[in-house]
Amino acid sequence: MPSPEPAIELRAVTRVYRDRPALGPIDLAIPAGEFLTVVGPSGCGKSTLLSLVAGFAPPTAGTVLADGAPVTRPGPSRGVVFQQPRLFPWLSVAGNIGFGLRRLSRSERAARVAELLAMTGLENAARLKPYELSGGMRQRAAIARALAPRPKVLLMDEPFGALDAFARERMQEEVRELWRSTGVTILFITHDVTEATTLGTRVIALAGPPGLITLDARVSEGLREKVEAAIRDAASARAGVAS
Amino acid sequence: MNLALRLGAVVFLLAVWQVVAWLKIWPPVFVPEPLSVWKQFIRTSTEGYSDYTLAGHLLASLRRIVLGCLYGISGGIVLGLLIGVVPVLRTLLNPLVTFVRTLPPLAYLSLLVIWFGIGEEPKVWLLLLAALPPVAVATADAVRGVHEDYLNAARSLGARPWEIPYRVVLPSALPEIVTGVRVAVGVAYTTVVAAETINGVPGIGGMVRDAQRYNHTDVVVLGIIVIGLSGLLIDYLLQTLDRRLVPWRGRHI
Numbered sequence: 001m002p003s004p005e006p007a008i009e010l011r012a013v014t015r016v017y018r019d020r021p022a023l024g025p026i027d028l029a030i031p032a033g034e035f036l037t038v039v040g041p042s043g044c045g046k047s048t049l050l051s052l053v054a055g056f057a058p059p060t061a062g063t064v065l066a067d068g069a070p071v072t073r074p075g076p077s078r079g080v081v082f083q084q085p086r087l088f089p090w091l092s093v094a095g096n097i098g099f100g101l102r103r104l105s106r107s108e109r110a111a112r113v114a115e116l117l118a119m120t121g122l123e124n125a126a127r128l129k130p131y132e133l134s135g136g137m138r139q140r141a142a143i144a145r146a147l148a149p150r151p152k153v154l155l156m157d158e159p160f161g162a163l164d165a166f167a168r169e170r171m172q173e174e175v176r177e178l179w180r181s182t183g184v185t186i187l188f189i190t191h192d193v194t195e196a197t198t199l200g201t202r203v204i205a206l207a208g209p210p211g212l213i214t215l216d217a218r219v220s221e222g223l224r225e226k227v228e229a230a231i232r233d234a235a236s237a238r239a240g241v242a243s
Numbered sequence: 244m245n246l247a248l249r250l251g252a253v254v255f256l257l258a259v260w261q262v263v264a265w266l267k268i269w270p271p272v273f274v275p276e277p278l279s280v281w282k283q284f285i286r287t288s289t290e291g292y293s294d295y296t297l298a299g300h301l302l303a304s305l306r307r308i309v310l311g312c313l314y315g316i317s318g319g320i321v322l323g324l325l326i327g328v329v330p331v332l333r334t335l336l337n338p339l340v341t342f343v344r345t346l347p348p349l350a351y352l353s354l355l356v357i358w359f360g361i362g363e364e365p366k367v368w369l370l371l372l373a374a375l376p377p378v379a380v381a382t383a384d385a386v387r388g389v390h391e392d393y394l395n396a397a398r399s400l401g402a403r404p405w406e407i408p409y410r411v412v413l414p415s416a417l418p419e420i421v422t423g424v425r426v427a428v429g430v431a432y433t434t435v436v437a438a439e440t441i442n443g444v445p446g447i448g449g450m451v452r453d454a455q456r457y458n459h460t461d462v463v464v465l466g467i468i469v470i471g472l473s474g475l476l477i478d479y480l481l482q483t484l485d486r487r488l489v490p491w492r493g494r495h496i
Binding site: 054055056073074076079080084088089090100102103129130145148 | 396414490
């Protein structure tokens with residue numbers, strides 16, 4: 001039996017910004033159902049990687065595939081959670097969650113919104129406006145909005161970077177729970193090594209620019225030290241080249 | 244407290260005015276007494292002035308303002324969207340809008356009279372042209388300032404390209420557009436009196452113009468006060484509208 005199609009696949013993908021290589025070449029396959037974290041220092045190209053998978057920007061060379069089909073534009077099969085919640089301030093929480101459900105009938109949409117409100121613990125916030133929510137609730141609403149159209153892949157770009165430590169820990173647990181209950185494939189960007197090595201099932205460390213995969217590992221004991229070493233080595237190697 | 248302060252200021256101004264009138268430094272043709280302005284208020288409200296009551300004059304002016312602003316604001320929003328979204332149109336239309344915006348509306352009133360005569364049309368056109376540029380400029384700037392994440396979020400949620408302008412761009416730009424509308428109504432307000440200097444009866448501007456011809460200074464002062472007060476009221480209404488439409492203004496989200 002052939003192995004099932006990866007949810008996301010990058011083949012020799014590079015991205016150049018104004019003559020400056022930002023990413024790649026990257027070869028990466030993310031099997032369906034995986035929780036992959038991408039960790040690296042700021043400016044290493046990890047957000048570029050996410051925007052290529054999301055379809056916000058085209059690769060300079062190579063191909064990005066989602067479910068075997070080339071990614072040419074953003075679409076509801078790949079939900080995105082940004083660093084800032086970016087909820088639409090003119091819509092209520094329920095309105096934000098329902099934004100991507102235009103094609104459902106009114107009653108189907110209401111049912112799906114209610115389901116997501118319950119899943120993210122926002123039942124009592126349905127009618128509130130984004131500016132009436134705490135930081136953690138906003139990010140939960142943003143996750144609910146991204147999950148509403150039942151994406152196969154959830155792309156998260158340092159979603160908890162702006163939260164305080166307490167809220168961040170809670171959100172990490174909730175995301176793991178959402179991942180378990182929905183079976184969605186997650187690509188999670190972070191610069192926090194602890195977050196990267198505890199949250200997902202697989203970690204890649206990115207160093208750059210141009211962003212290159214310096215480590216690709218399954219999450220296990222002692223992984224945090226390995227990731228730290230990989231990032232350190234890449235940094236000192238670059239420093240060696242520069243001098 | 245605030246109300247008391249404001250009332251106090253009004254009473255103080257009235258008192259100063261009354262004292263100056265009593266001292267008779269200037270004849271009543273220059274400085275009419277508050278009381279005679281009040282009497283003119285009663286008389287124009289009941290008997291009328293230049294064949295129309297005060298309410299008739301005010302309503303005629305308000306009608307022109309409302310019409311001119313409706314056309315000007317709608318046109319300004321559409322034009323601003325186009326300028327903000329289509330780069331070619333930005334290059335073409337931006338200088339034109341700025342050109343019209345810097346002109347004092349009176350500068351083209353004569354041209355409008357030649358084109359449209361002395362009826363209602365040139366007045367409404369003048370107010371339209373006065374109200375349109377602030378809204379167009381505010382909308383265009385706001386449209387270009389919409390954060391990319393909002394557009395990307397909408398696309399990721401399956402919004403079609405043609406849905407983006409009205410589902411995301413326009414509501415995102417709403418705070419700036421509403422501010423532009425307030426500026427536009429203010430400009431239309433200051434322009435209406437000028438628009439009514441030619442065949443402006445009924446209309447507050449026409450009434451003031453007639454009163455000036457016959458040295459009815461108390462009616463002139465009455466007209467000024469009525470314009471000022473109704474302007475305050477309208478700005479208050481627009482502020483209320485602003486809070487209703489853009490409750491997220493100034494909040495971090």
